[in-house]
Amino acid sequence: MTREEFCRQTEEWGKSRTPFFFLLDFEGKNPQAYTWEEAEKLGIYFRIGQRSNFVPQAVPSRVKWAYSPISYEEYQWRFKQVHEHILQGDSYLLNLTFPSKVKTDRSLAELFHLGKAPYQLLFQDRFAVFSPEGFVKMEGEEIATFPMKGTLDGSVERAEEVLLANTKEEWEHNTVVDLLRNDLAMVAKKIRVARYRYTERIPAGGKEIVQTSSEIRGTLPENWHEKIGEILLRLLPAGSVTGAPKVKTVEIIQAAELDERGYYCGVFGLFDGEKVESAVAIRFLENRDGEFYFRSGGGITALSQAEEEYQELLTKIYVPFV
Amino acid sequence: MMCFSSDGFRRLTAKPRLEAIGFLFSEKSEQKPRNPRKIQPPWLTFAPEKLDRLTVGVLLLDHQDSFTYNLAELIAEVSSLPLTIVPSSEWYPELLEGKKGVILSPGPMRPKDHPGLFPCIAACTNRNVPLLGVCLGHQGIGEYFGAKLTRLPQVIHGRKKTIQIQPSSPLFAGIPQAMEVGLYHSWMLEKESVPEELDIIGLSAENEIMAVQHREKPIFGIQFHPESFLSPTGAQLMRNFIRLCS
Numbered sequence: 001m002t003r004e005e006f007c008r009q010t011e012e013w014g015k016s017r018t019p020f021f022f023l024l025d026f027e028g029k030n031p032q033a034y035t036w037e038e039a040e041k042l043g044i045y046f047r048i049g050q051r052s053n054f055v056p057q058a059v060p061s062r063v064k065w066a067y068s069p070i071s072y073e074e075y076q077w078r079f080k081q082v083h084e085h086i087l088q089g090d091s092y093l094l095n096l097t098f099p100s101k102v103k104t105d106r107s108l109a110e111l112f113h114l115g116k117a118p119y120q121l122l123f124q125d126r127f128a129v130f131s132p133e134g135f136v137k138m139e140g141e142e143i144a145t146f147p148m149k150g151t152l153d154g155s156v157e158r159a160e161e162v163l164l165a166n167t168k169e170e171w172e173h174n175t176v177v178d179l180l181r182n183d184l185a186m187v188a189k190k191i192r193v194a195r196y197r198y199t200e201r202i203p204a205g206g207k208e209i210v211q212t213s214s215e216i217r218g219t220l221p222e223n224w225h226e227k228i229g230e231i232l233l234r235l236l237p238a239g240s241v242t243g244a245p246k247v248k249t250v251e252i253i254q255a256a257e258l259d260e261r262g263y264y265c266g267v268f269g270l271f272d273g274e275k276v277e278s279a280v281a282i283r284f285l286e287n288r289d290g291e292f293y294f295r296s297g298g299g300i301t302a303l304s305q306a307e308e309e310y311q312e313l314l315t316k317i318y319v320p321f322v
Numbered sequence: 323m324m325c326f327s328s329d330g331f332r333r334l335t336a337k338p339r340l341e342a343i344g345f346l347f348s349e350k351s352e353q354k355p356r357n358p359r360k361i362q363p364p365w366l367t368f369a370p371e372k373l374d375r376l377t378v379g380v381l382l383l384d385h386q387d388s389f390t391y392n393l394a395e396l397i398a399e400v401s402s403l404p405l406t407i408v409p410s411s412e413w414y415p416e417l418l419e420g421k422k423g424v425i426l427s428p429g430p431m432r433p434k435d436h437p438g439l440f441p442c443i444a445a446c447t448n449r450n451v452p453l454l455g456v457c458l459g460h461q462g463i464g465e466y467f468g469a470k471l472t473r474l475p476q477v478i479h480g481r482k483k484t485i486q487i488q489p490s491s492p493l494f495a496g497i498p499q500a501m502e503v504g505l506y507h508s509w510m511l512e513k514e515s516v517p518e519e520l521d522i523i524g525l526s527a528e529n530e531i532m533a534v535q536h537r538e539k540p541i542f543g544i545q546f547h548p549e550s551f552l553s554p555t556g557a558q559l560m561r562n563f564i565r566l567c568s
Contacts, residue, residue, distance in 0.1 A: 089508030090430045092479035174480035175506070178389060178550050185391035189398070193551050245388040248430040302477040302508075 097297025154208030188218030385429025413438030423567030426459025460543030504552025
């Protein structure tokens, strides 16, 4: 769909309160919207919060899983370009990601059925998403977003306290909160930070990780049901997987990364006839002509070290089974 | 000293683009032009009286920043003055007609990288229009009057700090002298280079310039971000500036 077709179609469905599924790419070039029947016919399966359109199938949970990431030398070189831009004041925070080649004995569909992430998507045999990160919710007269920034291995002693006490994480988180406040202010009014830096434990491929998130809310115009497409397109690309300030930061990302992000770091979600729930398409496994690639990365700030950021890219290469 | 004579203006005849800055990729896509009734910038969505907005009220000059709408929210919170947001790259002097005040947004890079910034400061100075520069905007005001920019020893992005302000400045009315503020910057004005025309009205604990005020004109620059959730008295500061505009 073109952006105009997407807006027109979602406006029509919004007016008639017809439920639909939507998927938008990072670049905002190829938004898609389908009724639930259409989605199923096309081989698009999802679980978004409490809603899903598939029955999980039993799949043996022994999975062979090996990956080969970008080399550290190459990562370091590309990291350095980005870091220099941050020191120059061109960006405060920048999300840098790379694909890693994955070898597994399972199909995308099998991995999808094994996954236990709160937001999952299987798009034919093209890609599967196992996202822990919600994007926006629209319900009643309000829009809310829950940016997630800051992670720590859950097995670290008093992980929550350690994570909350980390000032580098705190400053990075603050940047994302201000960025998402700004983005909500483009589509809503009376923006407020309802919860600041709360911690959650989430399953991550056999272990747990602790994450910090914030909740930001705003008041939507009355007729928002008719403007869902427009609102989503305006919010893209999602701030937590971009950085700030967005325009310049995206320019730097596109120069430093290996390929277009496409539906990776895009947004997918549902309108159920009443409310909207959506997620950021991260933890993304892609099928490129029979070869699997997992895409991952993290936020780079002035204080980031290439080695630690490379490690973070590696720890995010997993499918959450437990 | 950097100075812009009136013939240094880039006279742009183009009208401001009435589109949201949120559409990052719209220019690259090969699609047909958008239907303007369908996709409107947010300040039009919420303000049907759009035409009045262009000719009265406050102008917010946006430097491709991602905090611009936080500023817009803050302005809306403390005032009912109509607000016009225009990308800095599309600045033209006629935008000032009827305006009660101008706010220069933060932004990436340095003032010299934004061609609309110095001409806008020059126009406000010449016409005595109240001006508030935030972060990049503040650095632009400093450079315009002859101060130099210097890189911070360590960049500060997303930090809350307590700074000391000059309580006698009308910009800081009702704000405690030890002011908590949010900071995002890589550059700052070099203290020794600040010209006589500018008073320093805010300093960090490290003695770095946090705010300046023109001696004779209603021109203010603040290095910190009143629109950040890290600045609890940001609304009071904006109220003070809007009061100076009305």
